[in-house]
Amino acid sequence: MEKNEALLQIKHLFGERATDASFERALYARDLAPVPALLVDPLFRTVPDLVARPADAGEVSAVLKLASAAGIPVTPRAGASTVYFNTVPARGGIVLDLNLLRGVVELDEAKMTVTVRAATTWGELEHYLNARGLAPQSVPSSAPSASIGGWFTMMGYGIGSVKYGSLLSQVRAAEVVLPDGEIRNLTLGSDPPLDWFAASEGTLGVVTGLQIVIRRNNPMSHYLLSSPDLGEIAGVLAAVKDAGVTPYNLHFTDDACVRAMHRQGIAPDGVSGGCLLAIDYEGAPEELAAAQQTVESLVAVNSSVSLLPPEAALEEWDERYKSLKLKRSGPSELGGEVWLPVRSLLSYLADIEQLARKLRLGLCTYGHVASPERAIVMTMFFADETKVFDYIIGLSLVKKIHDVGYRHGGYPYGVGLWNTPYLGRIFTKGQLAALRARKKRLDPAGILNPGKLYGWPPLLNPLFFAVGMKCLAGIGSLRRGGDR
Amino acid sequence: MMTMDNRQLLAGLEREALVCGRCGNCRSACPVYKAVGWESASPRGKISMAKEIFAKGRQSSLTGDFARRVAQCTLCGACARDCATGIDTRSLWLELRRRLSQAGQEPQAYDSIRDNLLSRKNVSTFDNEDRLEWAQDLDEEPEHLDRQEGAEVCYFVGCVSSFFPQAAQIPLAVSQLLMKAGVDFTTLGGEEWCCGFPLLSTGFVDDAREFARHNVAMVKELGIHTLIASCASCYHVWKHDYQEGLDGYDLEILHTSEYLARLVREGRLEPQPLDEVATYHDPCDLGRNSGVFEAPREIIRSIPGVSFVELEHSRELSLCCGGGGNLQSVDPDLSAQIARFRVEEIAASGATVVVSACQQCEQMLSTAIRKAGLPIRVMDVSELLLEAVD
Numbered sequence: 001m002e003k004n005e006a007l008l009q010i011k012h013l014f015g016e017r018a019t020d021a022s023f024e025r026a027l028y029a030r031d032l033a034p035v036p037a038l039l040v041d042p043l044f045r046t047v048p049d050l051v052a053r054p055a056d057a058g059e060v061s062a063v064l065k066l067a068s069a070a071g072i073p074v075t076p077r078a079g080a081s082t083v084y085f086n087t088v089p090a091r092g093g094i095v096l097d098l099n100l101l102r103g104v105v106e107l108d109e110a111k112m113t114v115t116v117r118a119a120t121t122w123g124e125l126e127h128y129l130n131a132r133g134l135a136p137q138s139v140p141s142s143a144p145s146a147s148i149g150g151w152f153t154m155m156g157y158g159i160g161s162v163k164y165g166s167l168l169s170q171v172r173a174a175e176v177v178l179p180d181g182e183i184r185n186l187t188l189g190s191d192p193p194l195d196w197f198a199a200s201e202g203t204l205g206v207v208t209g210l211q212i213v214i215r216r217n218n219p220m221s222h223y224l225l226s227s228p229d230l231g232e233i234a235g236v237l238a239a240v241k242d243a244g245v246t247p248y249n250l251h252f253t254d255d256a257c258v259r260a261m262h263r264q265g266i267a268p269d270g271v272s273g274g275c276l277l278a279i280d281y282e283g284a285p286e287e288l289a290a291a292q293q294t295v296e297s298l299v300a301v302n303s304s305v306s307l308l309p310p311e312a313a314l315e316e317w318d319e320r321y322k323s324l325k326l327k328r329s330g331p332s333e334l335g336g337e338v339w340l341p342v343r344s345l346l347s348y349l350a351d352i353e354q355l356a357r358k359l360r361l362g363l364c365t366y367g368h369v370a371s372p373e374r375a376i377v378m379t380m381f382f383a384d385e386t387k388v389f390d391y392i393i394g395l396s397l398v399k400k401i402h403d404v405g406y407r408h409g410g411y412p413y414g415v416g417l418w419n420t421p422y423l424g425r426i427f428t429k430g431q432l433a434a435l436r437a438r439k440k441r442l443d444p445a446g447i448l449n450p451g452k453l454y455g456w457p458p459l460l461n462p463l464f465f466a467v468g469m470k471c472l473a474g475i476g477s478l479r480r481g482g483d484r
Numbered sequence: 485m486m487t488m489d490n491r492q493l494l495a496g497l498e499r500e501a502l503v504c505g506r507c508g509n510c511r512s513a514c515p516v517y518k519a520v521g522w523e524s525a526s527p528r529g530k531i532s533m534a535k536e537i538f539a540k541g542r543q544s545s546l547t548g549d550f551a552r553r554v555a556q557c558t559l560c561g562a563c564a565r566d567c568a569t570g571i572d573t574r575s576l577w578l579e580l581r582r583r584l585s586q587a588g589q590e591p592q593a594y595d596s597i598r599d600n601l602l603s604r605k606n607v608s609t610f611d612n613e614d615r616l617e618w619a620q621d622l623d624e625e626p627e628h629l630d631r632q633e634g635a636e637v638c639y640f641v642g643c644v645s646s647f648f649p650q651a652a653q654i655p656l657a658v659s660q661l662l663m664k665a666g667v668d669f670t671t672l673g674g675e676e677w678c679c680g681f682p683l684l685s686t687g688f689v690d691d692a693r694e695f696a697r698h699n700v701a702m703v704k705e706l707g708i709h710t711l712i713a714s715c716a717s718c719y720h721v722w723k724h725d726y727q728e729g730l731d732g733y734d735l736e737i738l739h740t741s742e743y744l745a746r747l748v749r750e751g752r753l754e755p756q757p758l759d760e761v762a763t764y765h766d767p768c769d770l771g772r773n774s775g776v777f778e779a780p781r782e783i784i785r786s787i788p789g790v791s792f793v794e795l796e797h798s799r800e801l802s803l804c805c806g807g808g809g810n811l812q813s814v815d816p817d818l819s820a821q822i823a824r825f826r827v828e829e830i831a832a833s834g835a836t837v838v839v840s841a842c843q844q845c846e847q848m849l850s851t852a853i854r855k856a857g858l859p860i861r862v863m864d865v866s867e868l869l870l871e872a873v874d
């Protein structure tokens with residue numbers, strides 16, 4: 001089938017829910033990352049030819065059948081709260097805006113599961129469940145905008161994961177439309193199995209519904225600790241994580257970040273520097289009592305650590321979906337998000353401090369513990385996207401952050417397009433081969449979200465990428481009058 | 485947590501558009517996005533375009549399509565509530581509309597609104613001298629209704645309640661309650677000009693200032709020190725945008741619900757039992773944008789026999805009725821669609837009466853409820869209280 005013919009048929013099928021108007025399509029050519037056109041346009045075709053908004057799995061299937069027949073790339077997009085061009089087409093084609101697939105389909109309190117349509121946001125689900133005394137087991141810190149299907153097809157770790165595990169471990173079943181248009185109900189035991197689609201970043205199939213395990217909305221307790229001594233705070237973090245009662249959320253902020261918050265007027269009262277550690281528990285009263293003992297005894301034996309007032313701890317919790325608040329000091333932010341071994345946190349932060357000194361750049365780090373072994377760590381610095389040249393130089397420094405992460409056993413959290421040069425760090429050769437085999441089996445024509453996850457585009461191959469970034473960093477260093 | 489100081493520090497459309505992180509918290513909160521569904525209708529989409537045009541100087545992107553999207557906003561403020569970077573988006577939309585009008589890109593409907601206001605001083609087609617015609621339906625006209633110097637209270641009636649018969653029930657109820665409570669009250673009569681909000685929200689800021697100056701001068705001239713407004717938008721404008729003109733003048737500004745709740749508390753009004761299941765719809769300009777949540781609820785709860793149920797989204801999280809931001813004048817279908825979303829929640833609440841505190845909300849909800857064929861009455865909180873006091 002001809003490409004234009006297929007696009008026409010989709011337009012016809014969708015009516016007002018499909019558009020090829022350039023005014024509209026332009027907004028689907030970016031995600032959160034304002035990467036300059038100078039870098040993007042020569043390499044990729046990010047503006048889709050058509051944006052379509054399917055209302056159900058049947059319509060998703062119809063698009064995929066036509067797209068397969070005509071070899072048109074299809075990029076699924078829901079909350080579009082990702083930053084690596086995960087939802088941005090690399091080769092034009094169709095963007096499937098999934099946001100009409102919304103709402104709770106069924107709540108089963110006996111089995112403690114809820115079935116949702118895939119683009120329901122975590123915020124919506126949380127609101128729905130909370131009104132019934134229930135809650136999701138875990139949520140991303142982008143909950144108000146991120147969709148359930150989107151988080152499933154991304155990494156699926158966030159607030160609550162340290163206690164309840166990854167989202168994959170909470171999903172019982174999913175309805176998925178495969179690249180050839182077949183609609184399937186998948187479980188861990190099906191062929192293909194459900195887990196293939198977790199972290200598949202929209203490259204293997206379009207998830208249209210999910211059944212997930214939920215929890216009771218238990219009482220919570222919140223603690224916010226402050227200390228000028230990074231070592232002691234890291235020690236407390238490790239002890240809290242491994243204590244008898246597992247925290248629901250464990251979030252730390254380093255000194256540079258707290259100082260930036262203070263400058264912006266958003267640090268807790270009386271705190272102008274040092275590190276912060278937020279510890280949140282949920283559970284039965286006995287658990288909360290035991291947790292209180294743990295925290296208080298740790299504060300007692302770590303002389304530099306102080307417990308901030310409960311209101312400050314509650315406010316920190318209430319602001320959990322506003323991690324972008326520091327961006328106001330930018331106006332832009334650049335940074336690297338690293339999936340880091342928790343045990344390396346201290347040494348990672350020490351090296352980041354050294355890098356900051358060398359580059360004479362304020363590097364702010366914060367993150368949350370995602371599992372007993374790993375933390376999602378964001379190290380960022382302020383930039384200004386209107387100063388295009390400096391901004392591009394700034395992008396080269398992101399690689400330096402990832403290099404520090406790599407030295408400490410970490411690698412980028414999520415791939416999309418921009419992290420493809422790090423594929424060799426993220427996956428072993430065997431893992432990558434297995435992923436590519438899945439892709440080949442389910443999407444032999446490569447229509448779903450092409451250019452992402454499985455390989456790097458020619459100009460982003462790791463060697464070119466490393467040399468290019470080094471050159472840019474060198475130019476940056478010269479402009480700063482040499483690094484220290 | 486975001487203080488006013490650091491908002492001002494970084495004020496300005498250009499800067500704010502750059503500060504936006506495009507996280508999409510706003511998109512999930514936006515009733516217009518929910519109804520339209522395209523990214524360009526979402527707050528983050530509009531800010532993205534504003535960034536290109538104003539912060540990056542791509543004036544060619546200032547197209548009619550963009551202007552249309554900017555007009556598609558009820559100014560409900562839900563986006564500001566959820567903004568992760570603390571952008572005062574409501575102010576940003578007003579500033580964007582001002583820029584569009586400066587560039588001559590405002591919708592035609594805005595020009596008609598402005599022309600009418602400049603010539604008549606109100607949003608209707610009636611002469612401003614007829615402001616008090618609604619009072620003819622009172623059994624007994626209060627003694628000092630028209631510009632009484634030194635009155636205890638001045639009631640700022642608002643254009644819609646003054647001129648549109650469907651909304652006249654509100655000033656009638658407010659006046660009767662004030663009379664029952666023995667309050668010495670007056671109005672600005674034919675010297676009450678539109679509060680200026682329709683001008684502010686269509687981008688004609690300088691004209692709005694002139695209206696504000698006039699109203700403030702009248703209040704000062706009469707030596708008024710307590711002003712009450714039953715229109716949530718008039719109240720919001722008096723409370724927030726008139727402060728500069730008031731310049732320290734001692735004026736207590738209250739919404740009628742706040743004042744009536746006070747009268748009930750003081751025992752000057754004594755509600756008798758009513759048999760109703762009531763719910764309350766928070767008007768955006770009164771609730772989320774001004775922080776008045778409790779007073780209307782206090783009044784409803786003060787009525788014996790009324791069982792009160794909250795809507796699924798209430799208080800800070802309340803959903804817009806679709807009637808704000810002059811949306812009705814440019815896209816009535818979109819307005820109606822947003823009202824339908826709210827009515828779905830009202831229907832699910834099991835209420836026999838939905839109470840609000842804004843004539844615009846009342847009108848939007850009444851129409852949507854009538855079209856849905858639901859057996860639910862829509863009332864202003866003053867009307868419900870009058871029923872209980874009568």
Ligand SMILES: Cc1cc2nc3c(=O)[nH]c(=O)nc-3n(C[C@H](O)[C@H](O)[C@H](O)COP(=O)(O)OP(=O)(O)OC[C@H]3O[C@@H](n4cnc5c(N)ncnc54)[C@H](O)[C@@H]3O)c2cc1C
Nearest residue numbers: 078079080081082086141142147149150151158201202207
């Ligand atoms: C402030 C902030 C905080 C964040 N916090 C976290 C966090 O705590 N943990 C975390 O993991 N991430 C986090 N993120 C990243 C991102 O928000 C999450 O990965 C989120 O779950 C993505 O959901 P989405 O609906 O926005 O997906 P999108 O961005 O729309 O899509 C993400 C990827 O999934 C694909 N996709 C989306 N929906 C479907 C579907 N139904 N079927 C198939 N493919 C689909 C897309 O093609 C794309 O490749 C954060 C981002 C921000 C801005």
